[in-house]
Every structure is written in structure tokens, then in C-alpha cells.
Amino acid sequence: MIGRAGAASEGIVSFQRLERRPMERPGEVLETVPGLIVTQHSGAGKANQYFLRGFNLDHGTDFSGSLDGVPLNLPTHAHGQGYLDLNFIIPELIERIEYRKGPYRADDGDFSSAGSSRIEYSRMLAHPLLSLSVGEDGWQRGLVAGTPAMASGNLLYALEWTHNDGPWTLPEDYGRLNGVLRFANGTATNGWTLGALAYQSKWNATDQVPLRAIESGLIPRFGNIDPTDGGDTARSIVSGTWARGDESGQTRASAWWQRYRLNLFSNFTYDTDPVHGDQIEQAEQRESWGGAASRSLPGALMGRAVVTTFGIQLRQDRLRPVGLYLTTARERYATVREDEVTQTTGGLYAESTLRWSARLRATAGLRLDTLRYDVTSDTPANSGRGDSGLLSPKLGAVYAAGPRTELYANYGEGFHSNDARGATTTVNPDPRDPGYGAAVDPVTPLVRSKGAELGLRTEPAPRWRTTLALWRLDLASELLFLGDAGTTEPSRPSRRTGVEWTNFWSPARGWAVDADLAWSRARFTDPDPAGDYIPGSIERTASAGLSWQARTDRFAELRLRYFGPRPLIEDDSVRSPSSTLVNLRLGWKPQPRILVALDVLNLLNRDVSDIDYYYESQLPGESAPVADIHTHPAIPRTLRLTLQLLL
Numbered sequence: 001m002i003g004r005a006g007a008a009s010e011g012i013v014s015f016q017r018l019e020r021r022p023m024e025r026p027g028e029v030l031e032t033v034p035g036l037i038v039t040q041h042s043g044a045g046k047a048n049q050y051f052l053r054g055f056n057l058d059h060g061t062d063f064s065g066s067l068d069g070v071p072l073n074l075p076t077h078a079h080g081q082g083y084l085d086l087n088f089i090i091p092e093l094i095e096r097i098e099y100r101k102g103p104y105r106a107d108d109g110d111f112s113s114a115g116s117s118r119i120e121y122s123r124m125l126a127h128p129l130l131s132l133s134v135g136e137d138g139w140q141r142g143l144v145a146g147t148p149a150m151a152s153g154n155l156l157y158a159l160e161w162t163h164n165d166g167p168w169t170l171p172e173d174y175g176r177l178n179g180v181l182r183f184a185n186g187t188a189t190n191g192w193t194l195g196a197l198a199y200q201s202k203w204n205a206t207d208q209v210p211l212r213a214i215e216s217g218l219i220p221r222f223g224n225i226d227p228t229d230g231g232d233t234a235r236s237i238v239s240g241t242w243a244r245g246d247e248s249g250q251t252r253a254s255a256w257w258q259r260y261r262l263n264l265f266s267n268f269t270y271d272t273d274p275v276h277g278d279q280i281e282q283a284e285q286r287e288s289w290g291g292a293a294s295r296s297l298p299g300a301l302m303g304r305a306v307v308t309t310f311g312i313q314l315r316q317d318r319l320r321p322v323g324l325y326l327t328t329a330r331e332r333y334a335t336v337r338e339d340e341v342t343q344t345t346g347g348l349y350a351e352s353t354l355r356w357s358a359r360l361r362a363t364a365g366l367r368l369d370t371l372r373y374d375v376t377s378d379t380p381a382n383s384g385r386g387d388s389g390l391l392s393p394k395l396g397a398v399y400a401a402g403p404r405t406e407l408y409a410n411y412g413e414g415f416h417s418n419d420a421r422g423a424t425t426t427v428n429p430d431p432r433d434p435g436y437g438a439a440v441d442p443v444t445p446l447v448r449s450k451g452a453e454l455g456l457r458t459e460p461a462p463r464w465r466t467t468l469a470l471w472r473l474d475l476a477s478e479l480l481f482l483g484d485a486g487t488t489e490p491s492r493p494s495r496r497t498g499v500e501w502t503n504f505w506s507p508a509r510g511w512a513v514d515a516d517l518a519w520s521r522a523r524f525t526d527p528d529p530a531g532d533y534i535p536g537s538i539e540r541t542a543s544a545g546l547s548w549q550a551r552t553d554r555f556a557e558l559r560l561r562y563f564g565p566r567p568l569i570e571d572d573s574v575r576s577p578s579s580t581l582v583n584l585r586l587g588w589k590p591q592p593r594i595l596v597a598l599d600v601l602n603l604l605n606r607d608v609s610d611i612d613y614y615y616e617s618q619l620p621g622e623s624a625p626v627a628d629i630h631t632h633p634a635i636p637r638t639l640r641l642t643l644q645l646l647l
Contacts (some may be wrong), residue, residue: 001457006353006363006396008469008501009034009101009115010409015122020547020557022585022599023633030065030117033099033633034502035518035541037563038432041611041632043205043230044164044174044313046264047085049611053101053114053473054496054520056536056566060084062416062449064111067119068182068193069254069292070239071315073111076373076420078282078322079264079453082111082478088178088199090160092129092145095122101500102451102471103414106351106365106394107294107311109276113414113449113473121466122147123184124154127593127646131290132456135599135640136167145180149331153185156195164557166206169223169634174203189250192242202232207266208630210617221607225431225619226267226279228329233262249298249486253630255291260284265330269617272625273432276328282338284322299427306354313347322421326432335378337429343373343420350406351394357402373420377429381623384424388445390415416479418443418490423477443490447477463506472497478524478534491524510551513546524570531571535614540564540578553589558582558603568614568629579608581634593646598639605637 001011013032023029025036027048050057057063060082065072067089077083100108101115108116128146133139145158160178163173182195206224213219239256262619267279294311321340351365369392374385392413399407422443428435455469478491498520505513522537542562549555559582566576584600609631616625 002404002406002459003400005406005457005610006398007100007102007406007410007453008029008457008467009453009471011099011101011467011502013053013097015095018094020555020585021545022557022559022583022601024093024583024601024638025087026089026091028093029089029094029097029119030086030099031543031561032097032514032542033115033117035101035500036063036115037541038536039563039610041613042207043172043203044166045176045201045203045231045233046205047080047087047303050084051538051541051563054522054534054537054539055114056500056534056538057114058082058479060111060461062111062114062475064108064116065119066117068121068195068239070237070256070258071240071290073284075317075345075417076259076319076322076343077111077283078262078324081419082416084111085235087201088197089119089603090143090145090158090178090180091123092123092131093156093158095120101469102410102412102453102473103449104394104396104410104412104451104453106392107264107309107313108414109313109347109367109369110345110415110417113416113451113475120188121156121157121180121182123188125156126298129644129646131642131644133640133642136638137167137635138163138171138538139638139640140164141642142167143213150183150267151185152246153183153191156184157182166204167222167638168204169220170204170206170227171329172204172206174201189243190244191300192240196236196238196242198234198236198285200234202230202234204230205266206632207268208597208611208613208632210619210626210628210630212626212628213619225270228279228355229265229267230330231262231264233260233264245530245598247298250296251294253291253293255289255358257289258287259290259398260286261474268615268630269625271622272618276333279327279329281325281330281332282323284319286317286319286322288315288317301354302359304355306352308350308352311347311349313349314345316342316344319340320539322597335486336431337382337421339374340376340380341420341422343371345372346370346415348462360400361398363394367392367394369415369446371417373423373445375420377421377424379427379429381427382421382425382429384426386423386445388423389641390446390448392448402458403481404459406457407640408453408457410451410453410455412451414449414451415446416475417446418477418479419444422490444477447475447490449476450474465504467500467502469500470498471500474525475486492524492528494522495525496520496522496537510549512547515542517542530569531569533570533572535568535570536566536576538564538566551590555585555587557585559584561585567613569645574614574629576609576612576629579610579634580606581608582606587594595642595644595646597644599642601638601640602635603637606634607636608634609633625639 047059133141162176
């Protein structure tokens with residue numbers, strides 16, 4: 001990245017980093033981003049939980065993701081704003097992941113304040129492959145994929161099927177069916193693609209459970225309170241990209257269409273309603289479309305080389321409908337709210353990189369974002385329409401202190417959008433709330449963030465690459481998870497500061513060591529008697545790996561992930577314990593085109609949690625709600641065996 005990166009905290013992950021990595025879930029491909037934790041608090045078909053730079057990002061909020069130019073975060077979502085479901089990603093198809101942190105680049109828009117990732121599928125696989133996996137707790141997976149030559153390009157095809165019960169007392173019965181078909185012509189800079197994917201899954205869910213229920217013996221460690229929790233979801237995408245580049249510049253364009261469905265049944269508080277129970281259904285049907293175009297032009301300014309990029313991005317989401325319902329055993333008995341929403345977002349940006357000298361280059365950018373929304377609610381007082389806009393400047397400078405050392409300084413402003421329903425709500429629609437029917441204040445549609453970073457990237461010794469970043473990020477309004485509603489809600493302004501240190505070292509032929517360490521401090525900046533700690537804000541993370549390759553027939557990778565303690569309440573009186581997991585992958589090729597791999601997840605069989613929350617719930621038999629830690633345990637030691645044939 002020396003000579004190319006605009007910040008110390010951006011980078012590229014190649015497919016070689018992924019193919020030997022032991023992973024429990026598809027979303028863990030993003031744990032290759034230094035400092036990012038990917039976990040889960042519910043069924044495997046639900047979007048992962050993400051932690052980065054002092055954030056509990058819930059299911060997305062301030063971290064954006066895309067696949068082959070298609071934005072994957074879902075605004076005004078039934079469960080959580082910016083919902084980022086990566087369960088349809090097929091790791092074997094990934095060619096590269098480009099990641100950034102902070103709001104420093106002009107082409108990053110909504111949900112990118114903490115960071116962003118761009119996943120790209122391969123234009124050509126080395127070989128067609130057939131992969132079959134079996135494992136403990138009902139784990140089964142099959143994958144067939146290839147990229148045969150066709151006409152003037154290559155056709156990428158893949159079909160994946162997965163089933164898993166997990167260690168849960170209630171078998172998860174998770175089923176996933178996933179297909180990809182895409183034609184690619186030329187290269188990423190001079191070529192085009194046209195493709196489609198389809199995905200569906202269903203599952204039973206063991207959500208987070210109160211610690212008191214486990215400690216009292218009411219349920220076992222992998223037990224549940226409501227056995228009817230779970231969900232089903234489906235997603236289909238059609239997309240295309242086009243690129244042309246020559247000495248006059250680079251032009252890129254993309255377009256996409258998406259259909260999405262979710263029915264999610266959750267019970268976070270259990271029995272505060274002794275008649276019906278507390279289960280809710282969050283459901284939506286969405287159709288969205290969008291596209292982007294950019295033009296990069298080389299030129300000169302004051303006799304110095306400059307490259308200027310102009311871009312436009314457009315997106316529309318139509319939800320028909322999106323709703324929150326009260327249910328018992330997945331049967332609806334009341335509607336909290338049901339809305340039809342149309343929202344359109346647009347972004348215009350310009351960014352110039354000027355090479356002042358052989359050692360110094362600087363970047364300046366400006367981005368304009370607009371949002372228009374139209375909400376038709378079953379409560380007429382909560383219907384409405386409106387618009388909002390935001391201008392965001394971006395600045396960066398890179399100084400080459402030596403042939404293998406660069407220094408970085410960055411500043412940028414960004415934003416996240418709030419749920420469009422919150423921007424039009426004037427009356428509390430929730431019959432479970434004591435304030436039902438009372439007037440409420442609408443939320444701000446677009447919330448500004450401001451970030452800054454100083455960084456270093458260097459190679460202090462042969463085969464050792466290291467980066468260091470000191471950063472700060474301010475948000476005008478925090479998004480926090482609400483246990484009783486199962487969604488996120490705008491809160492007070494906040495400030496985060498931190499340090500990240502990333503290393504890669506190859507001590508000898510066939511050996512590689514990587515180590516990523518991150519420290520952060522997150523606080524609300526508005527005074528409040530409740531306290532200034534941000535619940536769920538991560539303070540320390542560490543990831544380390546040791547990999548070994550013996551010529552071409554054997555390999556091993558051992559990975560450690562440390563997920564540090566977090567405050568669970570604003571006064572820091574209740575904290576989540578840390579968790580450390582070690583995973584192992586062993587591989588052997590008895591023949592050049594046959595691979596046998598063994599994954600050992602949670603190698604040390606640690607009794608740790610995937611995630612913890614603190615809120616009130618009421619178990620059957622309790623007379624009133626009780627504040628408690630609610631935990632979702634990590635799976636025990638689990639073995640999975642894979643046979644892969646390269647055809």
C-alpha cells in the first residue's frame with residue numbers, strides 16, 4: 001500500500017489471506033479488517049453484530065459494506081438502521097476486500113463513519129471446485145463453483161447449500177441456499193460484468209438469555225426462553241458494472257436492482273405481558289435500485305500532477321410494508337406500527353489528489369448528500385414526508401519519509417442516516433409503552449460525524465510491515481440498541497479516540513505472523529446523571545495469526561481473537577467480561593487437486609460469550625422485570641471437515 005494508500009488505516013485483503021483462515025460464519029471474512037470483530041447474538045440467519053473503533057455497530061449503523069458495487073446496508077430497516085447481512089457471501093469466490101476507516105474519502109457515503117468495506121468476487125477462479133463439509137452439531141455444507149470461458153469472457157457460477165443445528169438445546173435447523181451467476185468481460189479497469197444472485201435462509205433462534213436463568217439452573221448454557229424465536233429471509237440482486245480507462249482518464253459506472261424480505265421473531269424481555277408473552281415480529285418487503293458513475297481525469301496544477309475524480313451515486317428504497325407486530329408463537333395478535341416508505345438518496349462528490357513533490361501528495365474532496373423520504377403510516381399522525389442535505393469536506397496528506405515509510409494526516413466529515421419513520425413520527429405508537437399516544441419529537445434525518453487521524457506505515461525490517469494510526473471520531477447522535485424493542489434508537493452526541501497497531505511479519509520461508517492491536521475510548525459528550533459511558537462500546541481488541549505452508553501439500557493456520565470488556569450501562573457499574581477464542585485450520589493435499597481441511601473452532605473450548613447486553617426482562621414466575629446481563633454464549637469446541645476437489 002506504500003505509494004497508493006491515502007491513510008494508514010486503509011488496506012486490501014487478498015484471497016490468499018482468506019483461503020486458509022478458519023471461520024465459523026461467512027461474515028467473518030471482515031475480521032481480516034484490523035480491529036473489526038464479527039459476532040452473533042441470535043440465529044445464524046440474522047445479520048452479524050459488528051464492533052470497530054469503540055463502536056458496538058449493532059448490525060451495521062456506521063460501517064458500510066458493498067459487493068461488486070452493490071451497497072449492502074439497508075436503511076429504514078425493520079430490525080436495525082443500516083442492517084448489514086453478509087450471510088449470502090461465499091468466501092471462496094472473493095478476490096479482494098478493500099477496507100477503509102474513518103470518513104476521509106469523498107466516495108464513501110451513508111453508514112461509513114467508522115469504516116467501509118468493498119468486497120469483490122473473482123473474475124476467474126484458478127480451478128472449478130467442488131467442496132463438501134461435515135461437522136459436529138449437524139454442520140453440512142456443499143459448494144460447486146467455477147469460471148468457464150464463454151464468448152469473450154468468463155462465466156462465474158456458484159451454488160451453495162448449508163445446514164446447521166449448532167450446540168443449542170433447541171436445534172437451530174439453519175438452512176441456507178445461495179446461488180451466483182455472473183458474466184465478466186475484460187478487466188476491472190477495462191471491461192464489464194452482468195450478474196445475478198439469489199439467497200434464502202430460515203432458522204430457529206436462541207437469542208441472548210439472562211445470566212440469572214443459567215446460573216439458577218432454569219436453562220442450560222445453550223438453552224432458550226422462547227423456543228418459537230427465529231426467522232426467514234430472502235434476497236435477490238441483479239447488477240452490472242462497466243469501466244473504461246486510457247491515458248485520458250478512467251470512467252466507471254454501475255447499476256443494480258434488489259429485492260429483499262425478512263420476517264424476524266424475537267423475544268428479548270420474555271414475560272412482562274403474562275397473557276401473550278413479549279415476542280415481537282419485525283417484518284419488511286423491500287425493493288430497491290440504484291447506480292453510480294465516476295470519471296477520473298489526470299491533469300496539472302501549477303506544473304504538478306493532479307488527478308481529479310467526479311462522481312454521482314443514486315439509490316431508492318421502497319418498503320411495502322415495513323412493520324412491527326406483537327406475536328405469540330409467531331402468530332400476530334396486534335400491530336405496533338405498519339408503514340409504507342419510499343426514500344431516495346443521492347450523492348455528488350469531487351476529489352483531487354495533487355502530487356506537490358516526489359515526497360508529498362495531498363487530497364481534498366467535497367461531498368453533497370441528499371435524502372428525500374415519504375412515510376405512510378397506519379397511524380396518520382406518524383405519516384409525513386421531508387428532505388435533508390449535508391455537505392462534507394475531506395482532506396488528507398501523505399509524506400514519504402523514506403522508500404519504505406509514509407506518514408499520513410487525514411480529516412473528514414461524514415454521516416449516518418436515521419430511520420425515515422423516526423423523522424416523521426410525532427405520536428408514540430407502541431401500546432406496550434406507558435407513554436402510548438403521547439407526543440414525541442421526530443429525529444434528525446442525517447446525523448453528522450467528524451473524524452481525524454494521524455498515521456504511519458513502514459517496513460522497519462525485511463519482511464516486516466507495520467502501521468500505526470491515532471484517530472478521533474465525533475458523532476452528533478449515537479445509535480444505541482434497545483432490548484425491549486429489538487432495534488436501535490438515536491441518543492446523545494459522542495466522542496471516540498483510539499490507537500491501532502497492525503503488523504505482518506514473515507520470519508522464514510513458508511511462515512507468516514500477523515498481529516493487530518486496537519485500543520479505544522468512547523464517551524457521551526453531553527452531561528447526564530446516568531453517566532457518560534456508551535453501552536457496548538468496545539475498548540480493546542487483538543487478533544493474531546500464525547500460518548505455515550510446507551511447499552504446496554500442507555498448511556496450518558492458528559488464529560487468536562481477543563474481544564475486550566465493555567461497559568454495559570452508562571455509569572460503567574456493569575461490564576461485560578472479555579472473551580478470547582482460538583481457532584485452527586489444518587490442510588493437506590494428498591494430490592495436487594484434492595484438499596482435505598480440518599477446522600477446529602474454539603480450540604481451547606473456552607466458556608465465553610459472543611455478546612452481552614444489560615437491560616430489564618421478566619422470566620416466567622417473576623413478579624416484576626429484573627435488570628440483568630443477557631448473554632449469548634460462543635459455541636464450544638467444534639470440528640468441521642472439508643473435502644475440496646479442484647476439477
